[in-house]
Amino acid sequence: xxxxxxxxxxxxxxxxxxxxxxxxxxxxxxxxxxxxxxxxxxxxxxxxxxxxxxxxxxxxxxxxxxxxxxxxxxxxxxxxxxxxxxxxxxxxxxxxxxxxxxxxxxxxxxxxxxxxxxxxxxxxxxx
Numbered sequence: 180x181x182x183x184x185x186x187x188x189x190x191x192x193x194x195x196x197x198x199x200x201x202x203x204x205x206x207x208x209x210x211x212x213x214x215x216x217x218x219x220x221x222x223x224x225x226x227x228x229x230x231x232x233x234x235x236x237x238x239x240x241x242x243x244x245x246x247x248x249x250x251x252x253x254x255x256x257x258x259x260x261x262x263x264x265x266x267x268x269x270x271x272x273x274x275x276x277x278x279x280x281x282x283x284x285x286x287x288x289x290x291x292x293x294x295x296x297x298x299x300x301x302x303x304x305x306x
Contacts, residue, residue: 180291183298184247190305203243208236210301219289223275223282230284241283242294245276 188203220241222233233241275282 180242180246180294183294184243187298187301188247200243203247204236204239206301206305207239207297210304211235211297212300212304215293215297215300219286219293221284223284225280226277226282233283237281241276241278241285242290244278245285 184203187206188199190206191202192205192209193201216235218233218235218238220233220238221230222237223230275284
């Protein structure tokens with residue numbers, strides 16, 4: 180996942196002055212087929228109890244922070260414990276991840292297959 184993220188941001192689709200996260204998002208927002216934009220993850224906006232399927236842009240944000248920043252930059256935006264309606268949820272790879280004010284429930288095996296597929300299709304669209 181980290182390698183795919185790094186490759187996507189290295190394309191510099193937004194130009195030299197753009198940040199790496201902008202380049203990363205540009206590849207997928209501009210070139211990913213609409214039919215593949217439903218990620219295998221749930222999203223708890225502002226720590227809501229009722230999750231929804233993560234919007235495509237939020238899924239990209241999570242993937243970039245979780246798999247690129249967290250693993251390649253010594254824990255930048257380290258994921259942390261969260262509280263929903265007074266209950267502390269201890270976070271692990273099979274539970275919820277908190278990122279900013281939101282929480283994500285992610286199937287780590289399915290997300291790899293999905294992200295690989297959207298990367299391949301986005302790169303084909305560029306060609």
